[in-house]
Amino acid sequence: MTAKNVHKRLLEQKKYTDELPTIRTISTKLNILNFHPQKVAKTKPLKKIKETDAIFQQVHIINREADETEGVLRLSMDAKAKINVGSFSRGGKSRQGERAADHDFDPEYKLTPFGIFLPFYDEAFFYFTQGKVTADFMIDCLQDLWPTLNQRSTPNTLVINLDNGPENNSHRTQFIKRIVDFVYSYAVNIKLAYYPPYHSKYNPIERVWGVLENHWNGEILYSIEKVLGLARTMTYNGINPVVELTDKSYPTGIKLDKQAMKNYENKIIRLQGLEHWFVDIPVMEN
Numbered sequence: 001m002t003a004k005n006v007h008k009r010l011l012e013q014k015k016y017t018d019e020l021p022t023i024r025t026i027s028t029k030l031n032i033l034n035f036h037p038q039k040v041a042k043t044k045p046l047k048k049i050k051e052t053d054a055i056f057q058q059v060h061i062i063n064r065e066a067d068e069t070e071g072v073l074r075l076s077m078d079a080k081a082k083i084n085v086g087s088f089s090r091g092g093k094s095r096q097g098e099r100a101a102d103h104d105f106d107p108e109y110k111l112t113p114f115g116i117f118l119p120f121y122d123e124a125f126f127y128f129t130q131g132k133v134t135a136d137f138m139i140d141c142l143q144d145l146w147p148t149l150n151q152r153s154t155p156n157t158l159v160i161n162l163d164n165g166p167e168n169n170s171h172r173t174q175f176i177k178r179i180v181d182f183v184y185s186y187a188v189n190i191k192l193a194y195y196p197p198y199h200s201k202y203n204p205i206e207r208v209w210g211v212l213e214n215h216w217n218g219e220i221l222y223s224i225e226k227v228l229g230l231a232r233t234m235t236y237n238g239i240n241p242v243v244e245l246t247d248k249s250y251p252t253g254i255k256l257d258k259q260a261m262k263n264y265e266n267k268i269i270r271l272q273g274l275e276h277w278f279v280d281i282p283v284m285e286n
Contacts, residue, residue, distance in 0.1 A: 005025035124241035135175035163200035173256035
């Protein structure tokens with residue numbers, strides 16, 4: 001407590017009157033006794049919406065069925081926060097004793113990692129970009145990975161765990177367009193299963209990002225090659241990720257008009273009552 005608060009408490013609770021020392025005197029006494037105001041660590045309340053429990057229940061059902069059903073492959077997709085490439089301390093100490101900048105300045109490069117994780121196999125695929133992680137970027141990464149996925153298990157259905165980010169939520173018109181086009185191009189069914197708002201940390205890819213952060217903690221990420229090299233040497237349950245750097249830039253703000261989006265809405269199925277979080281995109285015969 002502050003000296004002013006102590007003064008107030010003594011008056012109210014201990015019934016002191018005129019003999020009570022001044023606030024300045026109380027402050028001096030508190031300092032002599034080595035009492036200092038401390039910031040109280042506050043725990044942020046976990047935000048929930050009314051559908052949170054129902055969403056979690058449905059996500060768990062879909063994930064379990066996906067992992068137990070032959071021909072169904074589950075993916076987890078998300079981007080990590082941007083990485084400043086340069087001599088930055090990143091809040092830690094260098095293992096090699098390298099000097100890092102003790103102040104902020106504009107980095108030479110900024111990289112954003114985007115990951116696709118296979119929870120059943122503990123395999124991860126990282127795509128680093130200096131550009132924006134847009135809906136088009138995400139689906140292009142999925143298309144790049146598809147031959148590997150198709151060769152390994154020939155899935156007839158993909159279940160994709162996501163959070164409701166601005167570029168991949170189920171009402172992002174360009175994302176829905178690209179994911180529907182993917183379904184029709186490769187003749188594979190897709191189920192989108194989103195985690196509830198404020199709970200994206202439960203998306204399995206987040207565990208991989210945590211391991212990566214621990215792996216390069218204490219390293220100075222002074223170059224793009226350093227970032228990619230450390231990402232390649234990380235292991236998740238003993239397996240190294242596949243790491244790529246993409247140099248294609250993507251425009252932002254692309255969206256469909258209402259009529260075009262209506263045509264795509266007719267090709268998807270939303271779960272009644274949880275329409276925002278569960279979307280099925282079946283392969284339809286022409």
